[in-house]
Amino acid sequence: xxxxxxxxxxxxxxxxxxxxxxxxxxxxxxxxxxxxxxxxxxxxxxxxxxxxxxxxxxxxxxxxxxxxxxxxxxxxxxxxxxxxxxxxxxxxxxxxxxxxxxxxxxxxxxxxxxxxxxxxxxxxxxxxxxxxxxx
Numbered sequence: 260x261x262x263x264x265x266x267x268x269x270x271x272x273x274x275x276x277x278x279x280x281x282x283x284x285x286x287x288x289x290x291x292x293x294x295x296x297x298x299x300x301x302x303x304x305x306x307x308x309x310x311x312x313x314x315x316x317x318x319x320x321x322x323x324x325x326x327x328x329x330x331x332x333x334x335x336x337x338x339x340x341x342x343x344x345x346x347x348x349x350x351x352x353x354x355x356x357x358x359x360x361x362x363x364x365x366x367x368x369x370x371x372x373x374x375x376x377x378x379x380x381x382x383x384x385x386x387x388x389x390x391x392x393x394x
Contacts (some may be wrong), residue, residue: 277376280300298384301384304380309377313330314333314370314377315330317322327340333373335347
């Protein structure tokens with residue numbers, strides 16, 4: 260049986276966003292890296308945080324006040340349960356559920372790190388795209 264891409268790397272394939280985040284920090288420190296590099300790394304890190312980072316699902320369920328405990332794919336998507344897949348993204352769109360969504364972003368340690376990395380990379384990309392904003 261052939262191994263998938265994440266199995267070949269020993270599970271590190273799920274954490275490629277941390278590498279792009281570290282490279283993004285290095286690109287900001289090293290001023291020789293141009294804005295195109297910073298924008299590309301920012302987009303890659305933000306994509307990983309929002310759609311692929313391994314965090315808990317947190318979708319509302321009946322038996323748990325703090326939501327689903329399954330592993331999810333990123334801050335905006337849910338777990339393997341079909342009903343949870345887009346439920347967190349829907350929570351962000353509907354105003355009544357937005358507070359519940361945002362409180363879930365700071366529910367545990369790994370989720371806080373991924374949230375801050377996602378927000379930081381999004382801001383980083385905007386600052387690199389529009390240099391006058393930061394000045």
